[in-house]
Amino acid sequence: MRTVLVTGGAGYVGSHTCKLLAASGYRPVVYDNLSRGQRAAVRWGPLVVGDLTDRARLDEAFAAWQPSAVIHFAALTYVGESVEKPALYHHVNVGGSRTLVEAATAAGVDRLVFSSTAAVYGTPLRTPIAEDHPLRPINPYGETKLRVEELLAAAAPRLRSVALRYFNAAGADPEGEIGEDHEPETHAIPLAIQAVLGERREFRIFGTDYPTPDGTAVRDYVHVMDLAQAHLLALEHLERGGAGTQVNLGTGSGTSVAELLRAVARAAGRPVPSVTAPRRAGDPPVLVADGRRARELLGWQPRFDSLDAIVETAWQWHTGALRRRRAA
Ligand SMILES: NC(=O)c1ccc[n+]([C@@H]2O[C@H](COP(=O)([O-])OP(=O)(O)OC[C@H]3O[C@@H](n4cnc5c(N)ncnc54)[C@H](O)[C@@H]3O)[C@@H](O)[C@H]2O)c1
Numbered sequence: 001m002r003t004v005l006v007t008g009g010a011g012y013v014g015s016h017t018c019k020l021l022a023a024s025g026y027r028p029v030v031y032d033n034l035s036r037g038q039r040a041a042v043r044w045g046p047l048v049v050g051d052l053t054d055r056a057r058l059d060e061a062f063a064a065w066q067p068s069a070v071i072h073f074a075a076l077t078y079v080g081e082s083v084e085k086p087a088l089y090h091h092v093n094v095g096g097s098r099t100l101v102e103a104a105t106a107a108g109v110d111r112l113v114f115s116s117t118a119a120v121y122g123t124p125l126r127t128p129i130a131e132d133h134p135l136r137p138i139n140p141y142g143e144t145k146l147r148v149e150e151l152l153a154a155a156a157p158r159l160r161s162v163a164l165r166y167f168n169a170a171g172a173d174p175e176g177e178i179g180e181d182h183e184p185e186t187h188a189i190p191l192a193i194q195a196v197l198g199e200r201r202e203f204r205i206f207g208t209d210y211p212t213p214d215g216t217a218v219r220d221y222v223h224v225m226d227l228a229q230a231h232l233l234a235l236e237h238l239e240r241g242g243a244g245t246q247v248n249l250g251t252g253s254g255t256s257v258a259e260l261l262r263a264v265a266r267a268a269g270r271p272v273p274s275v276t277a278p279r280r281a282g283d284p285p286v287l288v289a290d291g292r293r294a295r296e297l298l299g300w301q302p303r304f305d306s307l308d309a310i311v312e313t314a315w316q317w318h319t320g321a322l323r324r325r326r327a328a
Pocket residue numbers: 007008009010011012013014031032033034035036037038050051052053072073074075076077092096115116117118165166167168169170182
């Protein structure tokens with residue numbers, strides 16, 4: 001059985017990817033400090049509790065589990081927080097990734113799949129955004145991800161890597177085992193669901209004066225299981241000897257915050273209580289992926305191609321989680 005070290009595997013995208021890895025014959029060994037992830041989401045392989053910046057602990061994990069590849073999710077991931085604490089973001093995301101790359105190469109591991117982000121592009125000059133678009137992040141979070149892409153490119157050919165630039169991860173495991181469970185939660189879909197369920201007073205629409213058709217910001221929401229699938233395809237690309245590269249992961253269709261609220265209302269059968277608020281610092285107006293490279297290089301095609309289908313899986317998971325909490 002092929003073992004993969006999955007940093008950040010207790011988190012949202014990481015745990016869904018572990019489920020798919022296990023179903024595809026891999027053994028996912030999660031390496032996570034549990035600062036933002038959940039122990040309960042580590043179900044498909046062992047958990048090593050460790051920090052990305054801890055070289056000795058990483059060395060131990062490589063020696064104990066002998067992985068043939070790494071999938072690297074672990075990071076601090078909030079745009080707003082990164083604007084407030086840029087040094088912390090550089091320390092964890094860039095410093096931690098450098099330590100991981102050094103430990104991986106010292107252990108003889110030669111392939112890695114990295115969670116990058118659409119935030120590396122900054123405010124798009126043209127949309128949909130292809131991978132050759134200029135890289136000019138407008139927030140520290142995006143800057144740290146770009147620095148990691150650069151350090152990974154410099155680590156080749158000893159370590160070959162695919163940087164997957166996700167747009168907005170959304171939805172939940174359709175079998176209902178895991179979902180998006182951030183604390184604190186800052187992401188639009190879970191916040192809208194919590195508002196409609198009465199778990200918070202209202203949803204705040206950040207910005208109604210963007211240069212978009214309805215004035216609210218536009219994003220490309222891509223289902224988390226489709227993202228998981230892309231990680232497997234990227235691993236296979238590297239296993240075939242494929243060269244390192246960067247690949248966008250999005251559906252290619254844009255959804256405004258106002259449209260998103262209507263989709264959540266359709267899933268819930270009632271409107272989402274909402275108020276308008278100023279723009280959030282660091283948010284670009286529009287992020288929509290040109291997904292050609294993912295299709296051509298990896299053969300990736302998102303299976304969840306409608307927003308309603310994506311939101312429905314999130315709705316099912318959140319209402320199930322609420323029932324479980326109330327029953328406990
Ligand atoms: N969710 C999205 O929409 C999105 C979009 C683009 C890129 N990404 C990237 O995908 C990856 C996963 O995102 P997510 O939404 O699943 O985030 P998440 O916060 O749910 O998961 C991140 C995991 O990393 C762990 N972690 C954080 N700092 C660590 C450290 N110093 N050492 C060890 N573990 C640490 C956390 O405990 C958590 O389990 C991140 O790298 C993120 O930047 C996410």
